[in-house]
Amino acid sequence: MKLQYNRPSVRWTDALPTGNGRLGAMMFGGSEMERIQLNEDTLWSGGPRHGDNDNAVNVLPEVRKWIEEGQYAAADRLCRQMMGPYTQSYLPMADLYIKFLHGNTMKNYRRALHLDDATSTVEYRIGNVTYTRRLFVSYPDQVVVLRLEASQPGKLNFLARLESALRYETAFDKDSLILRGDAPEHVDPSYYDTDMPVKYGEPGSPNAMRFEGRLAAQLEEGQASYSHDGIRVTGATAVTLIFSAATSFNGYDRSPGSEGKDESAEAYAYLEQAKKLSYESLLQRHIEDHRKLFNRVELSLGESIAPPDYPTDARIRDYGASDPGLVELLYHYGRYLMIGSSRKGTQPANLQGIWNEETRAPWSGNYTLNINAEMNYWPAETCNLADCHTPLLDFIGNLSKNGRKTASTNYGAAGWTAHHNSDIWCHSAPAGDYGHGDPGWAFWPMGGVWLCQHLWEHYAFGLDEAFLRDKAYPVMKEAALFCLDWLHEDKDGRLITSPSTSPEHKFRTAEGLAAVSAASTMDLSLIWDLFTNLIEASTILGVDEPFRERLADTRSRLHPLQIGENGRLQEWSKDFEDEDQFHRHVSHLFGVYPGRQLTWGETPELMAAAQRSLEIRGDGGTGWSLGWKVGLWARFGNGNRALGLLSNLLTLVEEGNTNYHHGGVYGNLFDAHPPFQIDGNFAATSGIAELLVQSHQGYLELLPSLPDAWPQGYVRGLRARGHFDVSLQWEQGAVTTAEIVSNSGGMCRIRSAAALRVESDGIAIAAALDEQGLLSFETVAGGRYQLNKA
Incomplete structure (x- = not known):
């Protein structure tokens, strides 16, 4: 430790x-x-300032026209007129x-x-x-x-x-x-x-x-x-x-x-x-x-193979992920860094967490909303640090206030929006220096939509209905109102977003590279996620039934996700050729992780296509990209591939290395983009948790993606949706004992490869396999339930 x-x-x-x-x-x-x-x-530098662009709403129809006609390079150029100023710096x-x-x-x-x-x-x-x-x-x-x-x-x-x-x-x-x-x-x-x-x-x-x-x-x-x-x-x-x-x-x-x-x-x-x-x-x-x-979480993945006094930098270099003890250390380090950079009453963890020596931090040390700020908080709920989630949740509420002005001024839309970058001043406009920024990263009005997933997840794990009603639901609803205005019909009557980008990646056209098109897979997946969460939220709260029906109808009309000729899930609505097939971003796989749209049980063909996309992307990438891929392979059920990504991440990066295709960690275990970004640390921690427990499909799955290299071990204190705490022990790759703490009561449904019997205080609990083969039993608030190998 x-x-x-x-x-x-x-x-x-x-x-x-x-x-x-x-x-x-x-x-x-x-x-x-x-x-x-x-x-x-x-x-931070600077102060509050007006960053919206009142010319954007006039340019928008022409950009959409160019996209509809397939003139993507022209749309790219025109999109630059829709931007605002850059963010300030930490x-x-x-x-x-x-x-x-x-x-x-x-x-x-x-x-x-x-x-x-x-x-x-x-x-x-x-x-x-x-x-x-x-x-x-x-x-x-x-x-x-x-x-x-x-x-x-x-x-x-x-x-x-x-x-x-x-x-x-x-x-x-x-x-x-x-x-x-x-x-x-x-x-x-x-x-x-x-x-x-x-x-x-x-x-x-x-x-x-x-x-x-x-x-x-x-x-x-x-x-x-x-x-x-x-x-x-x-x-x-x-x-x-x-x-x-x-x-x-x-x-x-x-x-x-x-x-x-x-x-x-x-x-x-x-x-x-x-x-x-x-x-x-x-x-x-x-x-x-x-x-x-x-101390809420304990983890053992097996005996460490490094000597007890081995220096950590040498341990990374000489052993990497082959040492289970070093993987445990990486996991706990992510939790440690979250406690150190995000507490009640503070600002959210930024790209540097809280640690920065540069007067101009890499990428301004800002809140990068197209992956990195969200990634910082992936471990918050699963790894039992929901208290540390509150700075981001508070920030989202403040950002939505500025985002209302941006939605109205830039797009003539209701609700609120945010883009690729934000800062302590809750910057919500496209950060592109009024035309100098590249639309490939600057133009992306889905930042608010993705952030709203954190509001829902905080509820899903904790079941705090007052939080859902008073804080989460109003902000989520306004983000959906923006989406409802932003979506429009294509020539086939399907609802699309346009202009649309897949963050920081481009495609090839006859005129060269372009970023702007219509209905990127990430846009559609984010909107599906927000609408689905809101439909559930309004049902739980018993409010807004007409709005709920409107969301369900709109969701059913979204442009469907597409599978390309090579069997992969398309990143864009058309089967464009990638600028870089090994690109660090895997935005189009949001629906697999951290989303829940794509699963083997509900959407097997799309899930297989998503897996094919990740195979084509390869196992390289920057530090945070490797961390995201750990979580993705955990959701695909391939723990051995995930451990391979952890091995790539636990590679010692020498100072001065700026090769974006080869991330890793520095001698102090900081994630190397390179340079240092803390998001990879958080992604690795959350990814390890996903290998052990998953709960995004409406039930708890124990050891869904355990690597073969961890045949025995235990974890205590993970959290699952439904307000459950989960502890389990395994041998020969199978669960031997588990304990479920039900903090709010209700039905508990569990999938496990091992047959389990359920007890509470030594008394057998009636549990049965349902039609999905899930072990199901009713719980009471505060109840502890022991599961033992049958």
């Missing part, structure tokens, strides 16, 4: 992450010089540097990240003195805490200073070092241009976001002095450094300058409150909070 190393980190992707959802820290673990890179999740806050005055000739170096208590540690010896560090980021107390200790009295001497890559100044008072700064606005960037121009306002500008960090030292023996240069500590035996931070962010729709919070007062309050507590109390409160979430 830990990442471990025998040397300090050299690169950022070797450093070890800790976080509390709002504050993030990357600990490098240097001996003579320690660097801790710090983030605050609301520190920014780094500060770096804490600690220069130790003990030399650099060290022995017995150890560095580790402990997942079970969310602490990062360093230990080494210089001469006869052992030096230790322990870093954690507390959610209860909202501070970063670094404990420094020497094994002999008075041997701890160092200078701690704060710096920032942004515009800043330092100050100090009698017991704290202060860093203050403001954020720039990113101006007319090129989406793939790392040299994004920035603009700073005048000091005190009413539009600039302000930020402040405060650092204090609590000593056991020794002395501390504060100055602009930092905190100088001499003659100490143990020191607790406490860092607090805040920004003036006061909501997605308020200027962080003129309407911002008092960041100084907030950072001061956090620090002063934390200083009232002892180090031991801060640590205990942190660990108790973390373990309430982290």
Whole structure:
């Protein structure tokens, strides 16, 4: 349950992450010089702004005309006139540097990240003195805490200073070092241009976001002095450094300058409150909070083949997914990262999660809605972290408000829409710099539709009817209203979307590559998913029967999914030739996973065609793409193929590798797109869960896709739709025992390759196989049901 190393980190992707959802820290673990890179999740460039394009509604009919006539290149060019500005960027806050005055000739170096208590540690010896560090980021107390200790009295001497890559100044008072700064606005960037121009306002500008960090030292023996240069500590035996931070962010729709919070007062309050507590109390409160979430799930996939003290980077390189223990570590690391980057009251995890050192993060560190933001939250429900889902669910509600304006202004449509990119300001327009963006990624008005799946899934797993009625249903309904306006008939009377793209992929035409056509498979699958979820939701709530009937009728008229000449599921409504048959996106397979439209039981021909598509796509791809394919092969029932994808993912990527066709992980297990994107970590975690338990077809399926390489093991605490908790143990690839906790009662239906009998408190429960061959039994809320091999 830990990442471990025998040397300090050299690169950022070797450093070890800790976080509390709002504050993030990357600990490098240097001996003579320690660097801790710090983030605050609301520190973004820019501010709220109007991004809708009132010319788009005038261009739309002509774009549709070109598409209908098969003039796709012309439609592509014209689509550029329908775009808005680019999003803003997630920014780094500060770096804490600690220069130790003990030399650099060290022995017995150890560095580790402990997942079970969310602490990062360093230990080494210089001469006869052992030096230790322990870093954690507390959610209860909202501070970063670094404990420094020497094994002999008075041997701890160092200078701690704060710096920032942004515009800043330092100050100090009698017991704290202060860093203050403001954020720039990113101006007319090129989406793939790392040299994004920035603009700073005048000091005190009413539009600039302000930020402040405060650092204090609590000593056991020794002395501390504060100055602009930092905190100088001499003659100490143990020191607790406490860092607090805040920004003036006061909501997605308020200027962080003129309407911002008092960041100084907030950072001061956090620090002063934390200083009232002892180090031991801060640590205990942190660990108790973390373990309430982290300890919900246990997993064993077999004996680890790597020695216990094997460094993690070498373990990745030498063993990869052939080591079941490393796969377990990857699984738990994803859960750890979710706890660290998404907690109640914080912003959603972005492309970086919360950890970023770049003033222009890769792809702005934004919310990429055509896969990546959604992928971040795939493990939230299945892996028993529904609490961590709430930042995204709250964000969707805010985004829908801006999205109403975009739907009306850009398309003359009801409801709400969002596109490929968003940011902390809930940007909902096509992010293409008013014509410079490529429609292949910029024009995609299905972002809101996909996000709504998360609202439904949160209900499906938790059965919170108040949440469904008051929060999820209204937002889902408005997304459907947009779809109802966006859909229109083709010449055969079928309902299509146009213009339509399959995110970031293009097809070949006589005129060259194009992205824009009509009725892409992903569009149709997303709309099917939203309508199906809404039909179920309105039935559960007993509302909107005429609307429900309208949705059902519209769903039945959607352009059908198509199977191409080579037997694959078409990505577009026409059997175009791929720009790249190995493309990293597999958008047209949404209906398999994370959707539920395509299954072996209900749609076997389309399911086989989807599998053929994935076979043609191949087993390469970027890190997050490999993660998605794990989940897809789990749904296809091929655990061995899924394990092969995990093997490709657990490949060590060297820093500087930017080959988009060969992802993997860095030495600290961060997913490598490359560069770093956290979504692949989350996809791997959710994919491993899908190999063990599935529930998307209205019943629980135990070990639906277990790889042969994991013949025995156990998992405890997974969640399933219907508000069930699932634990199970298996031997020789078959379930031997299982426990189902029914949190809300109701019928439980189970598919398992092994024959099982059901008991509750040692008493046999009446259970029978239904017409589908499913083991079915009635449950009560709070009941625990044991399933044993018959």
